[in-house]
Amino acid sequence: MDLQLQNKVIIITGGKNGIGKGIVLSIAAEGAIPVIINRSPVDDEFVADITAVTDTYEYYQLDLNDTDGIAPIVEEVYKKYGHIDGIVNNAGANDNCDLENTSWRDFEKSLHGNLTHYYELVHQAVGYLKESQGSIVNIGSKTALTGQGKTSAYAAAKGAILGLTREWAAALAEDNVRVNAIVVAEAWTPLYARWIKSFGDEAAQKARLALIEDKIPLGKRMTSTEEIGDMAAFLLSPRSSHTTGQWLHPDGGYVHLDRALN
Numbered sequence: 001m002d003l004q005l006q007n008k009v010i011i012i013t014g015g016k017n018g019i020g021k022g023i024v025l026s027i028a029a030e031g032a033i034p035v036i037i038n039r040s041p042v043d044d045e046f047v048a049d050i051t052a053v054t055d056t057y058e059y060y061q062l063d064l065n066d067t068d069g070i071a072p073i074v075e076e077v078y079k080k081y082g083h084i085d086g087i088v089n090n091a092g093a094n095d096n097c098d099l100e101n102t103s104w105r106d107f108e109k110s111l112h113g114n115l116t117h118y119y120e121l122v123h124q125a126v127g128y129l130k131e132s133q134g135s136i137v138n139i140g141s142k143t144a145l146t147g148q149g150k151t152s153a154y155a156a157a158k159g160a161i162l163g164l165t166r167e168w169a170a171a172l173a174e175d176n177v178r179v180n181a182i183v184v185a186e187a188w189t190p191l192y193a194r195w196i197k198s199f200g201d202e203a204a205q206k207a208r209l210a211l212i213e214d215k216i217p218l219g220k221r222m223t224s225t226e227e228i229g230d231m232a233a234f235l236l237s238p239r240s241s242h243t244t245g246q247w248l249h250p251d252g253g254y255v256h257l258d259r260a261l262n
Contacts, residue, residue, distance in 0.1 A: 003237035006031035008134075009081045010236060011074070011125065013037045013064060013117065014091030016046050018189030019139060022225030023088055026233040028054040035077050037070075037091070037121075039063045064091050064117035074124040084128040086236040089118040089161070090139040093191065097153035110153030115160050122168065126177075133176040135236045138165050139228075140247065142185040142255055162247055169245030178244040180235045185251035186212055188222040215259040218252035 010027050014020040015036035024034045028050060035058040042059045050057055058077065062069045078084055092114040097106055122129075122136060129136065143151060144158035162181055169179040186192075199208045213220050231250045234240050249255050 001239065003030045003233055003239050005233065005237050008032045008085035008236070009035060009077065009083055010086040010088060011035040011037065011077065011084065011121065012088040012090060013121065014039075015088075016040060016042070018191060019184060019187060019225050019228050020088070020090040021046070021049070022227075022229035023090065023137075023232045024050065024057075024229075025053055026226065026229030027236060028057065030233055030237070032086075032233075032236070033057060033081070035073075036060065037062050037064070037073060039091070065113055067112075067116055067120045070117065070120050071124045074121070074128070078128050083132050084125050085132045085134040087122055087125055087129065087134075087136045088139070088232060088236070089121060089137070091117065092139075092154075092157070094141070094143070094148075094151055094154045096151050098150040099152045102153060107153045107156075111157050111160075114154060114157035118161055118164065126172070129177050130172070130175040134178075135240075136165075136168060136177065136179040137232050137235050138162075138179070138181040139232075140165075140181045140183040142183060142251065145183065145255055165247065166245050173244065178235075178240070180240075180243060180246045180248060182228060182231055182235070183247050183249050183251070183255065184223070184228060185249070185254035186216055186222050187225060187228060189225060192222075216252040216254050217257045217259065217261050221252065223251055 010032050012024055015024045016038040028034050033056050037060045041061050060073050095110050097110045138161050140161050141158040143155040144162050165179055165181040196205050199205050227250050
């Protein structure tokens with residue numbers, strides 16, 4: 001299926017690794033022009049992976065905690081290409097700011113790092129998205145719907161992101177700008193791999209991973225970044241022209257099916 005993304009300019013935050021990289025590669029394979037905003041500098045591995053798909057992309061190094069740095073990037077991209085067709089808000093991290101041990105100051109700091117840049121990027125680009133009748137995809141997390149028990153700030157940010165998805169979909173419907181969220185559950189990323197390593201030796205890591213995968217109804221496996229990337233590409237494309245305000249779950253049934261299935 002041709003997703004009709006040829007030469008569409010899509011800005012993706014946190015696009016160097018993990019889920020963001022999966023989205024970058026998926027949309028690039030469809031002919032889109034990815035504009036990556038990432039905290040760390042570009043490296044040889046990323047360049048090799050993306051140039052295997054496309055030579056047309058932009059890479060901006062920015063720590064999104066410096067939220068005022070977003071506007072100049074948006075303006076530079078629009079000035080260069082003359083259009084912005086999509087936004088993927090992806091950057092963020094589960095920082096385990098729990099209820100008992102997190103001060104309100106650290107709570108707000110976590111909210112800023114996981115939520116504020118979602119708002120600011122869309123705020124700066126919304127006029128251009130109206131021009132192009134573009135699409136916004138917000139990357140959410142199961143923690144907003146299931147809870148996790150040790151991450152109040154992250155869960156709050158991700159809950160707000162789902163709320164903003166519905167709010168923006170309502171606000172922009174008359175402008176034919178679509179807004180959807182992908183709710184990620186258990187997806188294999190470099191950050192996830194690092195977390196698994198915290199459980200001890202190789203045997204302990206395998207045991208922990210098996211425990212997690214056993215709770216995923218479809219296939220007893222993690223969701224791949226490629227699967228999330230393909231979902232995002234579809235939502236960004238005109239092929240999903242009547243889909244807005246949705247929270248989509250490419251998660252093997254993790255959130256919606258009884259995980260006691262056997």
